[in-house]
Amino acid sequence: MESNALSIDFAGLNLPNPTMLASGIMGYSAESFHRIAKSGAGAVVTKSVGSQPRTGYANPTVVQAESGIINAMGLPNPGIDVFTEEIKFSKTILRVPIIVSVFGYSAEDYAAVAKKAADAGADAVELNVSCPHVKQTGAEIGQSPKLLAEIVQQVKAAINKPLIVKLSPNVTDITVLAQAAVEAGADALTAVNTLRAIAIDAETQMPILANKKGGLSGACMKPVALRCVYDIADQYEVPIIGCGGVSNWRDAVEFLLAGASAVQIGTAVADDIEVFQSITKGVENYLRKKNARSVKDIVGLAHRK
């Protein structure tokens, strides 16, 4: 499992393989991270944590779509102060990196949470910028290059751990946001968060999710997520984590070829928690078949002329 071909150095993190648990999936407890790591994940990302506890939205928070799901959890989280304990405990039992996903309502807020996470032992911090921004309700921080750059700068100044920015696909041109994040100091990017979506029930004639709108994830969004990674890699030499609809080794390889150095897996965990293992095995076979000595040998190959 810890074969050399599969292990990667990602923005300074050492991963035994290029699969990671995506943020928000079983992301609250050390025991869950431990189990996910045992299921083969090369790293885990926590549920997004803010400065204060949030209970999230009422149910329904999840609705099934064609080849995917739509969720609107409302960022339930215990707040960074409580979560600090979970990070510390996780560090004592995990052998793979733990990346703490943070969100905030201002650059200061982001920086404060990120610093606490880093101080507690987070191996890296991932910024979730797909939450609505207070001053401009409804619009995501991740949709404004200016706001994004401001936040990245402040967080970068507050921590000395790798800083990963998770981009939103709900933008006109994702490369503009990627550029803003990289120039502001991001060490890596995760592409992407969920697609804004809605589910309406014909019988009751109402939106199903308590929050009405939510984020679409799963296999159905893979072609869009893959395009986001491809677009960014086409223009920038930044390490990228592909995310969106990965559920088997072939998906993972597609993201690597598009220019990602690693992949995150979320929705596919519902049907199979061992998905990390099976993807890693599949990628390993693939590398062997292609005579590639390392994952990084295939990163971005789809961009060859």
Place this chain on the structure above:
Amino acid sequence: MESNALSIDFAGLNLPNPTMLASGIMGYSAESFHRIAKSGAGAVVTKSVGSQPRTGYANPTVVQAESGIINAMGLPNPGIDVFTEEIKFSKTILRVPIIVSVFGYSAEDYAAVAKKAADAGADAVELNVSCPHVKQTGAEIGQSPKLLAEIVQQVKAAINKPLIVKLSPNVTDITVLAQAAVEAGADALTAVNTLRAIAIDAETQMPILANKKGGLSGACMKPVALRCVYDIADQYEVPIIGCGGVSNWRDAVEFLLAGASAVQIGTAVADDIEVFQSITKGVENYLRKKNARSVKDIVGLAHRK
């Protein structure tokens, strides 16, 4: 079939039912439109036509995705001068409105093509603004409120038929584009065109489509398209045609509830050309069950508090 409950007045067009053939599907010939109308469509939209003939991209132009397809045809079309004959012939055999989809490389170009289409007998014109703009290659016209408004104004001035603007979902905020179109004089909106996507083949390590990137359509995109309609209807009182992933009556009803007055159907035609008929029947049953006397009684109901 031409029951009163189903017929709608859409931006001045009389449709026997609220289903339409989407642009680009079997959209070249009068005989095809005739067959689609016989299969129950309430209106047909032609393939997008420009001022000059275009042969489009090489194959592969279509690739299957999970619950959808990605296409990059490259707007093959015979040019408006040749297509004028097809419009005229269509008018002699069709009993439902024919909407001519047009594209261009500048406002003048759009207006010229639209005028020729209208003069040839098009019952309405739909603007396809999801094609890259010459001066700013790569970005879509439909992604710039300013460009869009300019084009809509000029086209509006050139024709006196209903003008429908088909919006792109690949934008940060579709309501901004909707507003630009409506304020510039659009009589109605179609929401939406395809999602930008890519498919990469693991074996050959290359993008599959000859054009590399393409547009994702079909069931997988329905939650996103539905959200676009919902967002627009939440803010504007403009007639909307829902488009994206409609394949059965339930989908159609969801779009109506979200605020669309009619729906367009594209990808679902592959598996069943009679889809217009079955959707119309399903909607009819639904209206009866809900004691609604007309399609318009249910438009936008999902927005009730």
Place this chain on the structure above:
Amino acid sequence: MLDLPTANNQLRTTQLVQVRTESPTVKTFMFTDRLCSKAKPGQFLMLWIPGIDEIPLSIMDTSNGVISVTVKAVGDATRHLHNLAPGATVGVRGPFGNSFTESRGRVLLVGGGTGTAPLLFLAKQLASKTDRLSFVEGAKTASELLFVKEVGGICQEKNIITTTEDGTAGLQCLVTQPLASLLDKEKFDMIYVCGPEIMVKRIFELTEARKLPIEASLERLMRCGIGLCGSCVIGKYRVCRDGPVFNAAQLREMKDELGISKIGFDGSRIPF
């Protein structure tokens, strides 16, 4: 093999066909649903009360394709549900989760409160397959003892013990009390438990001390129901996906949390 959770996750709307009052605080709601009609005892569904909430409920019965859930009014969602009449529209996802294993031999079922519901479903399935079926049921007061008649129709009277806290029926004690001596006196090949977590914990202590096999159904806050969101985690397990039924080995692994703490709405651990 069980279906993949996402295969059953599509929300269906259906109409209540019948509502039956079981006790002053408990009602049974009946509706048809194709997917849930294949559910096994122990599995649960997510019930959407449109405009209000969506909550997990154990499946109590599936006979003739009619799904029954037995619900106690404890808060906003359950109270709204209690106000619904036949014809009302509800939404259903599921069935989700694992189910009780099918034991043979001498079997004991221990239910507290609405925890009796899935055990009744199980009892019906096991009735013809076991040598002896014993049922121990507890409630606060006589009127809250659920399914007394139904259980009486399945188990022999001598194999039924009921307890109430106020002594209005059966023994006046907690359901756990008569259990210790019962377990010492009789041999059981399997003990199935469903009820408040404190009760489960006590009974697990009893079975552990005697090295007896046990399967207990747990309740945790549920949102997704399909193993994604992490709301229902206990130890390394997700109650919605790896449970809700857990065996002795698994319960042992979660003893730091069982009856002690759970994850609250904000993801923090809250004590019971």
Place this chain on the structure above:
Amino acid sequence: MLDLPTANNQLRTTQLVQVRTESPTVKTFMFTDRLCSKAKPGQFLMLWIPGIDEIPLSIMDTSNGVISVTVKAVGDATRHLHNLAPGATVGVRGPFGNSFTESRGRVLLVGGGTGTAPLLFLAKQLASKTDRLSFVEGAKTASELLFVKEVGGICQEKNIITTTEDGTAGLQCLVTQPLASLLDKEKFDMIYVCGPEIMVKRIFELTEARKLPIEASLERLMRCGIGLCGSCVIGKYRVCRDGPVFNAAQLREMKDELGISKIGFDGSRIPF
């Protein structure tokens, strides 16, 4: 019922396992593909030549799960394909389209050029089921007559007619020429045709004059292959989805276009 086109539309890559030269301009390419191995005579697939093009090809054989397509080098894609050796990777979508109906009695097959390929597939299927199987095949010159040996193995020699334009083998004439008298002389329960559209048109005129049943396979520009893009439309039909095999009634409906015009790459009608 045939599969829905989108069910077979997923692109699979596979390796060429064998390449056989059939004539100076024609090669047969063999590869394995699970979905296509269930194809029926008349169906086609879309073959991706990575980095070059994707083209429609009739399925010629599926025995032992090995798919064969027989391809004439006529342009860029087919020439690139001709340069590929076993081991080369190609992509496959399909099978798509309808298939020839399975007739009994006395059957005639008329093939021109690579149009012989799907008819050979059909002949193998019909061999044991028909009373008499006749084959008429035409080509420019002897070396371009395809599958002479294979057809000889299936049909009796007296039931085979070959024609070449230069007289290097068989009759010196177009394949349509011996047909008129054959159709007058013998009775056929079904006539299957595949070849250049002008040939199809001529033969259809012959069968129409004699009120004979016919099924002809047509070729049109194809892009999507699943009935969406409209590239392959003839009259009200999509060759990829409603065809490629059409019967007499359908051919009658498209007589304004058959052998007269087709839709070109830009969607305009171009004369043959």
